Amino acid sequence: MQKYSLGLYEKAMPNNLTIREKLDYAKKANYDYIELSIDASEDKINRIYMSKAERLSIIHDMYETEITIDSFCVSALTKYALGDPDDRISSRGIEIITGAIALAKDLGARIVMIPGYDIYFGTSTAQTRDKYIHNLRVITDQAAKYGVCLGFETMENEFMNTTQKAAEYVKIIDSPYLQIYPDSGNITNAIKTYGTDFVDDITTGHGHILALHLKETVPGKFREIPYGTGHVDFAKVISAAWKLGTRKYVTEFWDLGKEDWFADIVAANEMMRNLLDRN
Numbered sequence: 001m002q003k004y005s006l007g008l009y010e011k012a013m014p015n016n017l018t019i020r021e022k023l024d025y026a027k028k029a030n031y032d033y034i035e036l037s038i039d040a041s042e043d044k045i046n047r048i049y050m051s052k053a054e055r056l057s058i059i060h061d062m063y064e065t066e067i068t069i070d071s072f073c074v075s076a077l078t079k080y081a082l083g084d085p086d087d088r089i090s091s092r093g094i095e096i097i098t099g100a101i102a103l104a105k106d107l108g109a110r111i112v113m114i115p116g117y118d119i120y121f122g123t124s125t126a127q128t129r130d131k132y133i134h135n136l137r138v139i140t141d142q143a144a145k146y147g148v149c150l151g152f153e154t155m156e157n158e159f160m161n162t163t164q165k166a167a168e169y170v171k172i173i174d175s176p177y178l179q180i181y182p183d184s185g186n187i188t189n190a191i192k193t194y195g196t197d198f199v200d201d202i203t204t205g206h207g208h209i210l211a212l213h214l215k216e217t218v219p220g221k222f223r224e225i226p227y228g229t230g231h232v233d234f235a236k237v238i239s240a241a242w243k244l245g246t247r248k249y250v251t252e253f254w255d256l257g258k259e260d261w262f263a264d265i266v267a268a269n270e271m272m273r274n275l276l277d278r279n
Helices: 019-028 042-049 052-065 087-107 126-146 163-173 184-194 198-203 234-243 261-276
Strands: 005-009 033-037 068-073 111-115 149-153 178-181 212-214 248-251
Touching: 005 068, 005 261, 019 033, 019 052, 019 261, 042 087, 052 068, 052 087, 068 087, 068 248, 087 111, 087 126, 126 149, 126 163, 126 178, 149 163, 163 178, 163 198, 184 198, 184 212, 184 234, 198 234, 212 234, 234 261, 248 261
Parallel strands: 005 033, 005 248, 033 068, 068 111, 111 149, 149 178, 212 248
Antiparallel strands: none
């Protein structure tokens, strides 16, 4: 029996593929599931308005391919931040995340990742923080209603770039339906800046970690860094997370238009399974 599940971030595959095609390719590359993206583009946001027939079609596709959609990455909340002083923006964010929670419930996804920002396109203040906390309570209640877990992704700015900072907000909201979904690359950049240690940081989330993003970074850069060219110690990252009971992992990287993109997702799978299988 396999002791863990390894997912593939949807954006590692070309955007012009259908969800069914992405499930097929994930299966061929030996993944267990995919993480669906709801980013700030209108075509991805519109997923929350899928008809019942469209939702049922995806469920059929998952059963036929034997690949599930276990988690969502709702990065649209970068643009439509929950703590934005503009009520039109924050209200849109609430609409998007509550729609994503309902979609996750229908598709059987267990985890909905939310970015750890009170505000991204603007200045973080006491006001944006307080509004963020208020709206976190609103969306956590929605998640609790459907039995779907929200998870903070540790991000690249000072507001929530470590597990320790995410744990502070988990404690404030104090709900089993709001937990932590650490990003190994973002945390690595943060600890290099602060002079701290990855194991010490992730341990502050003990008992609250839903899954882990396996992402490569270099100092000052947070995305589109090929595996093996950055400074993330994936063996250490996985070992630390494993000891805390983490059993769900996602290879998070992006399709950059390469002709041999499929070879990249196969290589990422083999690299991470090799490390996971040591535990």
